[in-house]
Amino acid sequence: MATIGWTHQRLEQLRQTRAWRSIFRRGPARTNRTRSLAVFGNLGLHVLPVKVREKSLSVRATYYLGSISFFLFVVLTVTGILLMFYYHPAVPDAYRDMKDLIYVVSNGVFLRNLHRLAAQAMVVAVFWHMFHVFYRSGYKPPHEFNWVIGIGLLMVTLFLSYTGYLLPWDQLAFWAITVGTNIISYVPVLGRPIRFLLLGGHIIGQNALLRFYVLHCVILPLAAVVLIAVHFWRIQKDGGLTVRDDHD
Amino acid sequence: MTEKRSYEVGLGSDALRQPRRIVFITRKTSAKVKGEVGAQLMSFPHVILRESIAFQVLTIALVVLALFWDAPLEQLANPLLTPNPAKAPWYFLGLQELLHYFPPVLAGVLLPTLVVLALVVIPYFDVNIEGAPLWAHRSRRRLQIYLGVLAVLFVLLAIYDAWTVLVPTVLVGALALIPYFSPTSNSRFQKLLGSRTLPWWVMTWFIAVALTLTAVGTFFRGPGWSWVWPWS
Numbered sequence: 001m002a003t004i005g006w007t008h009q010r011l012e013q014l015r016q017t018r019a020w021r022s023i024f025r026r027g028p029a030r031t032n033r034t035r036s037l038a039v040f041g042n043l044g045l046h047v048l049p050v051k052v053r054e055k056s057l058s059v060r061a062t063y064y065l066g067s068i069s070f071f072l073f074v075v076l077t078v079t080g081i082l083l084m085f086y087y088h089p090a091v092p093d094a095y096r097d098m099k100d101l102i103y104v105v106s107n108g109v110f111l112r113n114l115h116r117l118a119a120q121a122m123v124v125a126v127f128w129h130m131f132h133v134f135y136r137s138g139y140k141p142p143h144e145f146n147w148v149i150g151i152g153l154l155m156v157t158l159f160l161s162y163t164g165y166l167l168p169w170d171q172l173a174f175w176a177i178t179v180g181t182n183i184i185s186y187v188p189v190l191g192r193p194i195r196f197l198l199l200g201g202h203i204i205g206q207n208a209l210l211r212f213y214v215l216h217c218v219i220l221p222l223a224a225v226v227l228i229a230v231h232f233w234r235i236q237k238d239g240g241l242t243v244r245d246d247h248d
Numbered sequence: 249m250t251e252k253r254s255y256e257v258g259l260g261s262d263a264l265r266q267p268r269r270i271v272f273i274t275r276k277t278s279a280k281v282k283g284e285v286g287a288q289l290m291s292f293p294h295v296i297l298r299e300s301i302a303f304q305v306l307t308i309a310l311v312v313l314a315l316f317w318d319a320p321l322e323q324l325a326n327p328l329l330t331p332n333p334a335k336a337p338w339y340f341l342g343l344q345e346l347l348h349y350f351p352p353v354l355a356g357v358l359l360p361t362l363v364v365l366a367l368v369v370i371p372y373f374d375v376n377i378e379g380a381p382l383w384a385h386r387s388r389r390r391l392q393i394y395l396g397v398l399a400v401l402f403v404l405l406a407i408y409d410a411w412t413v414l415v416p417t418v419l420v421g422a423l424a425l426i427p428y429f430s431p432t433s434n435s436r437f438q439k440l441l442g443s444r445t446l447p448w449w450v451m452t453w454f455i456a457v458a459l460t461l462t463a464v465g466t467f468f469r470g471p472g473w474s475w476v477w478p479w480s
Contacts, residue, residue, distance in 0.1 A: 029292055038292040045296075045380035052295055064302045071303045075310060095324045102321070109318065116319035118310055123339050131368040134370070134451055137379070152365050158339060165337050174325035175334035179344065186352040203327070243286070 047229060049236040056241040060173060061136070065091040065129035069157075072122040077221065087167070089213035091206045094169040119161050126157045138242045146234040149227055156224045163216035166209060177204055177212075254268045341465030342458050343435045347409035348473050363454075370447070382446050383428045391428060412464045416456040 004098055015028060026037040040046045055061060086105055087097050101108030130150060133139060139147040167176045183200060185191040200207030235241060289295075336344050346355035385389065398421045405414040427433075427442035444452075470476030 032290060035290040035292045045292070048291050048295065050291055052291055054287045054289050057289065057294065057298060064299075067299055067302055068306055074303075075307065094322055098321055111316055113314035113317060113319050114310060117314050117317065120338075121310070127339075131451070131455060132302075137319075139371040141371070147371045148368055155364070161339070162337060168321060169325050171322040171325055171329070171331060172320060174327070175331055176336050178397070179334050179336040180340060183343070183347070183352070183356040186356045188353065188357070190370065223368050 043061045047233040047236065049240055053240055053243050055243040061243060062241065063128075063132060065125055065132055069122060069125040069129055070232075072118045072125055073224065073228065076115060076122065079111055079118065079219065080221075082111055083115055084217060089167070089210050091209060094167060094209060098168045098170065119164060122157060125163050126154050126243060135243060136244070139187060140242070142238045143234075143242065146231060146238060149231045149234065153227050153231060155226065156220055156227060160216060160220045160224065163212040163220065165205070166212045169209065169218065174204060177208070252279070333469060333473055335465070335469075338462065338466050341469075342461035345412060345461040345465040345469070346410075349408045379445055381427070381443050382424060382449060383431065383442075389426060394424070412460055413457055416460045417453065420449070420453040420456050 024041075026034045026041060029035045029038045036050045038045070039050045050157055062207075086101055086108065088094060096110070101112050105111070116120075133147070133150070162177075162180060166173045181195050181204065184195045184198065187194060196202065198208070198211065200211050269434070335341060343356065343360060346359060350359075352375075398417075401417055401421075402414070405411070405417065423441060424444075426438060430438065431442060433439065433442075467478040468475055
């Protein structure tokens with residue numbers, strides 16, 4: 001107990017310093033006013049509502065599926081950036097980099113496992129989130145537009161996962177992308193041009209790997225960040241999560 | 249007793265908790281105008297704390313799994329060596345299973361596009377705001393339409409031999425009929441079925457089909473997309 005008291009005292013002293021008060025322009029978050037300031041005075045948190053309904057916080061209301069999808073995106077961003085340090089989007093260097101991750105890089109296997117696992121989990125979480133929102137009637141007015149944003153996020157998630165699938169450049173990656181991009185060429189009239197644009201040629205080779213790499217590491221994550229921000233912000237603007245007044 | 253008003257009046261007077269507001273709730277209103285449900289909490293610290301715990305639990309679970317499960321890595325990509333069967337990522341295997349039965353333009357392009365479009369327009373069809381069960385109104389007329397649609401689906405799927413779509417369709421289709429034929433049952437399961445709306449049944453049918461197709465494509469398909477048992 002004595003240590004807690006000491007820590008508390010030091011923390012209080014820290015809060016009084018000029019540097020601390022220049023960063024957090026409010027007192028300790030003990031009143032409703034300073035707690036509100038803690039949310040809308042913070043760039044990261046201000047997309048959230050200042051108040052939420054108590055019922056919307058229960059586990060059964062959401063199973064935290066939206067949050068879990070977002071957290072998986074965060075884990076994927078961190079592990080993805082670390083993996084980029086060890087990866088060359090080139091044929092066949094990409095495959096050698098996978099071998100290096102397994103045999104040379106410290107904790108390389110763990111890093112790759114974590115990224116792959118979180119990627120599969122995110123696809124599951126996003127789908128489950130959508131179905132759960134549907135069954136809870138969360139798509140109904142005034143949440144219509146946020147539902148549409150959510151469908152956009154589902155598409156981005158699937159495309160992120162799909163573009164990442166090619167990057168290890170092994171048999172699994174190559175033929176999975178072959179099957180997928182062959183489906184695109186069935187689109188009437190536009191099919192072959194779209195496939196050409198996506199692959200940077202008629203076959204899955206060096207150009208396709210580079211395009212998938214840029215899509216996977218730059219374009220799609222940026223799209224996801226923008227859509228996630230709008231998705232969160234609209235929850236607040238649409239008056240909070242849907243809660244039921246009954247008990248089923 | 250006075251005549252019943254067509255609207256209700258509510259007055260929130262606790263100015264410390266929320267701004268003063270007067271609400272007129274007329275009957276048959278949209279879901280937008282709904283009374284507040286329960287108490288409110290400050291996001292900081294209540295939401296932040298819960299989200300932090302959720303994040304930590306998730307991270308720990310991921311780390312533990314990543315220690316014991318290894319990401320697959322096969323031989324170097326070889327365009328000359330086609331594996332049999334060549335499979336897409338698991339979330340597209342339902343689509344690949346559809347391609348096995350239907351012409352490519354239908355299964356690979358038309359159906360996925362229709363599914364996405366259907367998902368997008370879901371919230372703009374707010375014809376059933378009160379959430380009335382499927383068989384609540386005009387049930388005889390509805391039954392005729394329902395059986396008609398089901399029969400057309402059945403014939404179409406049977407023509408294409410698409411029985412991995414047919415089986416879940418028939419199962420869900422039959423489940424939806426139970427509350428029509430025994431509307432006053434006391435079992436909890438039947439009461440649950442009886443209270444479900446049309447959109448609920450459509451979505452449940454969609455999920456049942458998608459899950460079946462994905463599971464079959466992932467575990468039960470071998471060389472030449474023939475049926476194999478995963479344990480043999």
